[in-house]
Amino acid sequence: MKGKGWQFLACALLLLPWVRILPAQTVPYQRPVETAPQPDSIGGGYRIPVVQKPLPRAYWLQILDVALLAAAMGVSIWLVLARRSRKWLVGLSIASLAYFGFYREGCICPIGSIQNVTVALIDPKYSIPIVVTATFILPLVAALFFGRAFCGGVCALGAIQELVVIRPVQVPRRLDRALGLLKYVYLGLAIAYAVKPALIRNFLICRFDPFVGIFRRTGPPHMLIIGGLFLAAGMFVGRPYCRWLCPYGGLLAWCTRLARRGVTITPGPELDCGLCIDACPYGAIEKMRAVGRNCLYCARCYDSCPKHRQLVRIS
């Protein structure tokens, strides 16, 4: 009998919270007004607050971004071709990474603009602002005259990789070349997906941008993981994304073939010591001469050259 009493008590204790909640009443809700009350009926000098409407980035600021892009390329060309200064180029890379990367969050992007330009050229209903066209054109024009100045010290994706190269290994030339073809495959895929009808259009370059998640300090896990892997690999293999995957790098390489000036290794058999070849992490020096289309404007070759100071005289 006594045991049963305890059981009853235990049951009662367990049920107690339910007993309190179950009969609890909710508010009999009915909408009290049919129209919004106006200041005169509210009284007390009440004024209706203005609903904030934050605007997109001001247009002149977007123009400023493009102007900075052009200026940074000018500085890059001057630093590499005239000053031949690796130190200052690293400084420019840090500045570009800070501004175009972490401040503008990777979205003044000639690489991604390939897709917008392609769609705008093909789809009559799609158009792009002039600043996007300029973002796309400027690095290509620079490449036609001076080589891939955009890649060195301006591109945020390049800069973040440039700064993590600590112990680069030389990739076998054949492998390097074969992997380099991937960027044209990627370019083709990006264009093929971008020119689809509007509803199923896809912007591959943006979706699989490895570093935009890092620039924004947030993003889908796959993006952050891919970015981390690229940076980890980039410590030992110089700028893997730029050399093998960047579709814009493919366009720049084509333009660079026609470049009038670029990074050159001064010819002269007595000077061909080969130190610059070892210093180039990007395989851009072949047979003692710089190959413009692969040169990423990092100025390591000049930095490694013992005769560098004597050779700087550029006409």
Added chain:
Amino acid sequence: MSADVSRRDLLNTAARGTVLAVLGGGAGFLVTKANGQIVWQVDAARCINSRVGETGVPACNLCTTECVVALSAVRAVNDHARCGRCNMCPAYFKITSPVDSHGYPSEKLCPRDAILRRPIGRMDPEDPANNFYEYLIDEAKCDGCGKCVMQCKDPLGLGSITLRVRYDICKNCNRCAISTACPRNAVLELPRDQAI
């Protein structure tokens, strides 16, 4: 040798000129058809949460989960000109929760406690239920989950709260991840000058 070099230079210059002309032509074409910027915006008439007639369904929170920004660029916005300023706001209180000792529902609806409530206008010292209340949404807390939007719409409320893209937060992605996921195609591209 020198003739060879100059010939290569000439060819090079010609090729460069051609590429420049092509680039310039393309750019010129794009500039002639260029318009202003395009921005993304939620069409309240399509969004499940604000569409009148769709009641009794759970609030859609895809704007919260799909946006590439950590705290979604879509936030709930209260259009004060349309707000009923009700004493018992169904978007502020969880009206199905048990009533507390003051006669109000004991729980708030917003999971992030992002709605602020304060009495405004002429005060009735006797009966607080007779006052008007202003509902401000703390945008730094709101993640655009849409619960309040769903409750605010007709017939429970006047539909003053809607989900809107905040352009200062929106990255203006080429292909908005929310628009891709939205089952009602409610996230649309608008020219910048028509931005809501």
